Amino acid sequence: xxxxxxxxxxxxxxxxxxxxxxxxxxxxxxxxxxxxxxxxxxxxxxxxxxxxxxxxxxxxxxxxxxxxxxxxxxxxxxxxxxxxxxxxxxxxxxxxxxxxxxxxxxxxxxxxxxxxxxxxxxxxxxxxxxxxxxxxxxxxxxxxxxxxxxxxxxxxxxxxxxxxxxxxxxxxxxxxxxxxxxxxxxxxxxxxxxxxxxxxxxxxxxxxxxxxxxxxxxxxxxxxxxxxxxxxxxxxxxxxxxxxxxxxxxxxxxxxxxxxxxxxxxxxxxxxxxxxxxxxxxxxxxxxxxxxxxxxxxxxxxxxxxxxxxxxxxxxxxxxxxxxxxxxxxxxxxxxxxxxxxxxxxxxxxxxxxxxxxxxxxxxxxxxxxxxxxxxxxxxxxxxxxxxxxxxxxxxxxxxxxxxxxxxxxxxxxxxxxxxxxxxxxxxxxxxxxxxxxxxxxxxxxxxxxxxxxxxxxxxxxxxxxxxxxxxxxxxxxxxxxxxxxxxxxxxxxxxxxxxxxxxxxxxxxxxxxxxxxxxxxxxxxxxxxxxxxxxxxxxxxxxxxxxxxxxxxxxxxxxxxxxxxxxxxxxxxxxxxxxxxxxxxxxxxxxxxxxxxxxxxxxxxxxxxxxxxxxxxxxxxxxxxxxxxxxxxxxxxxxxxxxxxxxxxxxxxxxxxxxxxxxxxxxxxxxxxxxxxxxxxxxxxxxxxxxxxxxxxxxxxxxxxxxxxxxxxxxxxxxxxxxxxxxxxxxxxxxxxxxxxxxxxxxxxxxxxxxxxxxxxxxxxxxxxxxxxxxxxxxxxxxxxxxxxxxxxxxxxxxxxxxxxxxxxxxxxxxxxxxxxxxxxxxxxxxxxxxxxxxxxxxxxxxxxxxxxxxxxxxxxxxxxxxxxxxxxxxxxxxxxxxxxxxxxxxxxxxxxxxxxxxxxxxxxxxxxxxxxxxxxxxxxxxxxxxxxx
Numbered sequence: 002x003x004x005x006x007x008x009x010x011x012x013x014x015x016x017x018x019x020x021x022x023x024x025x026x027x028x029x030x031x032x033x034x035x036x037x038x039x040x041x042x043x044x045x046x047x048x049x050x051x052x053x054x055x056x057x058x059x060x061x062x063x064x065x066x067x068x069x070x071x072x073x074x075x076x077x078x079x080x081x082x083x084x085x086x087x088x089x090x091x092x093x094x095x096x097x098x099x100x101x102x103x104x105x106x107x108x109x110x111x112x113x114x115x116x117x118x119x120x121x122x123x124x125x126x127x128x129x130x131x132x133x134x135x136x137x138x139x140x141x142x143x144x145x146x147x148x149x150x151x152x153x154x155x156x157x158x159x160x161x162x163x164x165x166x167x168x169x170x171x172x173x174x175x176x177x178x179x180x181x182x183x184x185x186x187x188x189x190x191x192x193x194x195x196x197x198x199x200x201x202x203x204x205x206x207x208x209x210x211x212x213x214x215x216x217x218x219x220x221x222x223x224x225x226x227x228x229x230x231x232x233x234x235x236x237x238x239x240x241x242x243x244x245x246x247x248x249x250x251x252x253x254x255x256x257x258x259x260x261x262x263x264x265x266x267x268x269x270x271x272x273x274x275x276x277x278x279x280x281x282x283x284x285x286x287x288x289x290x291x292x293x294x295x296x297x298x299x300x301x302x303x304x305x306x307x308x309x310x311x312x313x314x315x316x317x318x319x320x321x322x323x324x325x326x327x328x329x330x331x332x333x334x335x336x337x338x339x340x341x342x343x344x345x346x347x348x349x350x351x352x353x354x355x356x357x358x359x360x361x362x363x364x365x366x367x368x369x370x371x372x373x374x375x376x377x378x379x380x381x382x383x384x385x386x387x388x389x390x391x392x393x394x395x396x397x398x399x400x401x402x403x404x405x406x407x408x409x410x411x412x413x414x415x416x417x418x419x420x421x422x423x424x425x426x427x428x429x430x431x432x433x434x435x436x437x438x439x440x441x442x443x444x445x446x447x448x449x450x451x452x453x454x455x456x457x458x459x460x461x462x463x464x465x466x467x468x469x470x471x472x473x474x475x476x477x478x479x480x481x482x483x484x485x486x487x488x489x490x491x492x493x494x495x496x497x498x499x500x501x502x503x504x505x506x507x508x509x510x511x512x513x514x515x516x517x518x519x520x521x522x523x524x525x526x527x528x529x530x531x532x533x534x535x536x537x538x539x540x541x542x543x544x545x546x547x548x549x550x551x552x553x554x555x556x557x558x559x560x561x562x563x564x565x566x567x568x569x570x571x572x573x574x575x576x577x578x579x580x581x582x583x584x585x586x587x588x589x590x591x592x593x594x595x596x597x598x599x600x601x602x603x604x605x606x607x608x609x610x611x612x613x614x615x616x617x618x619x620x621x622x623x624x625x626x627x628x629x630x631x632x633x634x635x636x637x638x639x640x641x642x643x644x645x646x647x648x649x650x651x652x653x654x655x656x657x658x659x660x661x662x663x664x665x666x667x668x669x670x671x672x673x674x675x676x677x678x679x680x681x682x683x684x685x686x687x688x689x690x691x692x693x694x695x696x697x698x699x700x701x702x703x704x705x706x707x708x709x710x711x712x713x714x715x716x717x718x719x720x721x722x723x724x725x726x727x728x729x730x731x732x733x734x735x736x737x738x739x740x741x742x743x744x745x746x747x748x749x750x751x752x753x754x755x756x757x758x759x760x761x762x763x764x765x766x767x768x769x770x771x772x773x774x775x776x777x778x779x780x781x782x783x784x785x786x787x788x789x790x791x792x793x794x795x796x797x798x799x800x801x802x803x804x805x806x807x808x809x810x811x812x813x814x815x816x817x818x819x820x821x822x823x824x825x826x827x828x829x830x831x832x833x834x835x836x837x838x839x840x841x842x843x844x845x846x847x848x849x850x851x852x853x854x855x856x857x858x859x860x861x862x863x864x865x866x867x868x869x870x871x872x873x874x875x876x877x878x879x880x881x882x883x884x885x886x887x888x889x890x891x892x893x894x895x896x897x898x899x900x901x902x903x904x905x906x907x908x909x910x911x912x913x914x915x916x917x918x919x920x921x922x923x924x925x926x927x928x929x930x931x932x933x934x935x936x
Contacts, residue, residue, distance in 0.1 A: 039072060046076035100150050119342050119350045122357045125187040127263035130157055130254075134183055136176060136317075137338040139330050152336040154329060156184065157267055158254040160313040161291055161301040167319050170273075173304050175341035176317070176325070177271055178207055180302075182347060184269070190358030191218070191395050192266050198222040198230055199273040206273055209347035216355035216362075217393075227272075227279070231286045234270060234299055238290065241265065241297040250383065252296035260386050261379045261432070264398045267298045274306030362394030368630045368637040370396075371424055376648060377434035381521045382508050385438065385560070387428035389421065389588075390612060390627025397614050397627035399425060401523065403506070405585035405616050406555030410564040411604075412590025412612075418564050419450045421590065421612060422525060423632035425562075426464075427641050429523070435465045435650060441524040441693075443471040443484055445531035447662075453639070455658040463656060464642050465649040469693055473661035474531075476889055478539050479691040479906045480659060481532040485546035487693040488524055488559055492550060495519070495557040507558035521558040529563040537885050544577070551583040568595050582618070589613040597621075657695055664891060664911035665689045667726050672697035673733070680734040683796065685710065685727035685841065687866055687895065688907040698895045698907045700864040702731070702796065707863030707898070708834035711850050711878075712843040714868030719893060720843045721754035721802065722909040723866050727841050728758050728800055737766030741797045743780055745772040748803030751843070755802045757916065777807050778822040784838060785825035792836030799829065801842035805849035827854065830861040847874040864897040866907055879904060 049065050050058045058077055062068045125131070133153035140149045154162065162180075166173045185193050195218065199206040202224065213219035222230045241253065250256040257263040270290075278284060284307070291301055292312050301308065308314060316328040323338045330336060341347075371388050379386075384402025391397060401408065412418050429438060442451040452472050454464035474480045499505060502513040511519050526532070533540045551561060563584070589596045589604035590612050597604060597619035603626070604613050610629050617623025632638050665688075667673050673686055684699040687710070702708050710727065712720045728742060742762055746755030755771070762769045772780045780799075787793050804826075811823035830840055844850045847870055854861060865878055872886035872894075879896055884904060886894050895907040 042070075042072035043076045043079075046070075046073045047080060050076055050080045119182060119186070119346060121186040121350075122190065122354065123187040124189055127188055127192050128257040128261050131187065132159060134180055135339065136180060136327075137323075137325070137336045139327075139334045139336045141333050142335055149337075152327065152330055152334075154180075154315045154317070154327060155313070156180070156315075157269075157300055158252060158295055158298065160315045161295070161308065162303070163306075163308050163314050163316045164302070164304045165316070165318045166305055167321065170304075172319050172322055172325075172338065173273075174207060175323070176319075176338055177302055177304065178209060178347065179339055179341055181207070181210060181269065181271075182342075182350060184267075185213070185218070185354055186350070190216075190354050190361060191393075192263070193218070194266050194268050195219045196222060196230060196234075196268065196270045197273075198224065198227055198271070200224050200227075200275050201273070207271070209344045210351050212348055212351040212355050216358045218355060218358060227283055230270065231283065231290065234268070234290050234294065235286065237268065237299065238293050238297045242293075246296070253298045254296075256383075259380060259383065261373070262386070264386065264396070265298050266395075267300065269300050269302060271302045271304070272306050273304045276305045278307055358394070364394065366391040366394070366628065366630050368424065368427065368632045368634075368641075371428040371630065371632075372431045372641060376431055376644065377437075379432040379437070381433050381437040381558075382511055385429055385433065385521055385523070387425060387432060389425045389428060389614065390629040392625060392627050397625050399586060399588075399614060400616060401521070401560045401586070403555055407551055407561040407584045408563070408586040408588060409568070409581070409584040409596060410562065410588040410590070411566070411568060411593040411596030412564075413566050413592050416590035416592060417610065417612070417629060418527065418566075418590060420631065420633050421588065421629055422450075422527065422562075422564065423638045424629055426525070427632055427638050430464060430466045430645060431641060433466075433521075435520070435653070436518060437520050438466050439520045439522050440464070440467045441469045441484060441488075441522065442467060443469075443474060443481060443524070443526045445475045445481065445526070445528040447473055447475055450527065451525075452658065452660070454642070454656060456655045462643050462646040465645055465653055467656035469659070470656050471659040471661075474659065475528070475661070477659075477661045477691055477892075477906070478532050478534070478543075480661070481526060481529070482539055482543045482546070483692040484524060484526070485543055485550060488522070488550045488554065489546050491522065492554050492557045492559055495559075496553075499557070506556045519558065521560065523560045523562060525562040525564070527564045528566065530565050530568065544580075548577065548580050551580055555583070567593075585616060585618050587613075587615045587619040589615070589619075597624075657693075659691075659695070664914075665695070665908055666914050667729065667910040667912060668915045670695070670697055670910075672699070673730060676730060676733040678734060678736045678739070683731055683734045686730035687723045687727055688893065688909045690895065691906050691908065698866075698905075699730075700727070700897055702798075702834075702839045704835050704837060705899075706831070706834060707860050709830055709840040709862050709864070710842070711862045711865040712841075712868075713845075713847050713850060713865060713870055713875075714843075714893070715845045716868050717748075717750055717754070718913075719868045719891065719909045720866075721751055722912050723893070724800055724802065724841055724843055725754060725758045725912050726910045728798065729761060731796075731798060732762050732765050732767050735767070735796070738768065738795070740767060740795055741793070742767060742769045742800060743772060743784065743797070744769060744800045744802075745777050745780065746802045747774050747777060747806045751802040755800070757912075758800070774807060774810070778810065778813075781811070781822045781825045781829065784833075785828050788828065788832050788836045788838065793838050795837065797838045799833075799838065799840045799842075801840065803845070804842040804853060805844045805846070808849065808852060823853070823855075827857050827861075830854070831857065846870070847878070851877070860898060863899055864895075866893045866895045868893045868909075870894075875904070 046065060053065065058065060058080065062073060062077060066073045132155060134156045135151055135153045137152045138149045139152035156162065164173050164176065181195060195210065195213065197206055197219065210219055214221065246256070253263065253265055279287065287308070290299065291308060294301065295313065317325050319325045325336045325338060326332055326334065327336055370391070384400055386398050386400050388396035389399050399408070410418060410421065426440065442454065444451050450472070451470045454467045455470050456463045471480050495507065495510070498514070499510045502510055504510050504513055507519060507521070532543050550559060554560070587596050591604065591607040591609060593604040597613065597615060598621065601619055601621040601624070603621065603624050607613065607626070612627055612629050614625045614627050615623040667686070670689065682701045682703045684701045686697045686699050688698045690696050690698045700710055712723045714720050731740060744755050744759045746752040759769050759771050770780070784797065784799060787797070811826060812821055814821045829838060833839060844853065847867070850862070859877055867875055869888040871888065872884035875884045875886065875894065876882065880898060882903065886904070891909065893907040893909060894904045896904040
């Protein structure tokens, strides 16, 4: 073969190979293109099947295309196979699990013969209501193996309900009636109120529920007065937002979950329309109610009425008699609605609910009804809530929080203030533990109302929440001032901690510092007007402190409760409305005046055992009239206190009791018991100052000029008590031999007191020289000689009982030296403290102290206590400042120029009680405090 022929053959072979390859590629491309077209056609059918539904597509494939089309047949087969697989998985576990979930959240969902729930008088917990409510049994008819499961809808606080009928209104009525009967029967009667409006019927809608109308649980509204119903619901929403939800909560449901109770009933408004749109203004108001109602306990059930808002709405579409589809179960599921009970049975059930509500409302409620079944289950994070009485059988609550921080209680004598306070405190202490609530209680009137809360000889129990109890303090206005100072200091302390955590309120502080102890504080001051009874520095400072605590205490969890017979005469508050504006919560007892707003005279019409509770600063529309149960009788508050006392936390200490009618005992004073030998600097305890903690009035005896004490007054019992307490407390701080005493009884009437102190000091091992009237000159000369010799090696205390009684003797001059003991005493007063020698003396008047000092400076006596001496006589001893003081029985005025800016009131110790043998009191039951005895 020639070269040309070979080359031609190779070209033809290559060309043939190329043609074959191209043909193969074109064939593969055509096949791939055809496969893509087939896939696209099948996917398009799959999409249309998904939109139409597998079951409907299988029933009517011609609506999708040619039933013989292989693409349609393939897509339908694939969809049915996937449907079969899904339903197989669902059938295995779905219905059972769904039944279990519904049973956990919907009452009466597992088995539903109406005999099991119809007419039940429920006791469901309103603070944790069910999330779902059964309406029937659902199934998916087109599934290969249909399995029924309970159908339920959300209601009450979670969703409104929109029902669309198919021209069979009876089915809609049965559905609504069954749902309402379930809700009404689940809770205590009165927790749910129903409003019914029908555009087409004056009466007759839901007739089986009409027995509820007589008890006020159902209200049928005129079809021509829809505006009135909508306005009433709107007013309710405004009231809830202005009161209950003002503390930061978003809904009544959240508030109830935190507090453990629900103070407002649910209101279900059922509106039957006719498919037509309401007037524009009505529709707009209905939309507003729908948007804001759920958070305020208002649920709408709208039948054939337009309702389209950005709020939770569950839709039910009726598809035939007793059949429906819901938005919760989806379009594939068909709900077979529960059978409605016969009308007579439903009416009988409603009558039973109404009767139970009437019986509950008519029953005279007792103190036990204020106490929850379980103690200390509530948290005070956002505030304090407690029932104080009952209105038509329902509890009337008081709220102390940011919205209503402080309370003003008014009522004349015998109106029941103390009983009301007992009821309120009992309800609070039963709900909140001592870590959530602390009480500071002060009673200015002459009585022992609050002494019940402290341990006694006859009854050791006390109220664990009480930190301080003050009784019989009508003459000790300084104690009320001390309480306000304490509250102001505590307010500032909490504010500092809040600032460190970059928060402003107690609620936020508790969230940021969960390990800290931040209880809410309630300070109760009964007959508080005594605190402001005079125009003096006490009133001025108390007014300033009260305004500060009332204004800023709310954010730090400090709440004031002020009670009075009549606030109209408190001159301290004239022109200071800013104080009373903070007292949002007003309680008016029968015949109370000036507690509520000026035009609100409701309290004048009250009968005994009733009160007006008003959270709107006394404005009339905020009135709630409550019947107050007896909280002071036998087995009421006292029995509760025993229960709380038995549950008290370990290590709890009883409250401090300040009783203005009794004097403190030195042996019981914490400051005295804590004294120990070698204490530095030693301090002489003189009495007890009037403050919250019961601090001792003390004078440090250091080596410094003026460290002497003068006790001024003519009342032997008080003055000798101060000298005796000073000596005994100094002896307690020194070991035997570490201090010397010279005790001079210069008055016959005080001789026994001097001898008693001498004996007690000697019993403790101390060196004591007892000096009589005749030996006082020699004793003073000897002590003065010690100063000349370089001072005393150990502290030396010269205790003089009645210095002025020996004035003439001390002034007597020595015929040889022309010196007198009075000059030596003045030397001791001036130079003695630096030589460890201190004078503690009693003079019977301020002028006699001056006589003793002569021309010497009064500051040689750096501290003094005065009894039965008027303030103007004490000015020279108080650095020349004005002393506002009128003598009071068993009260003195104490001033230490090295410590005090102004004198403070002192209570002397009852040394006679310490010296008397203890006589145990017979163990008897605590005497009950009746209202008639103390109001």
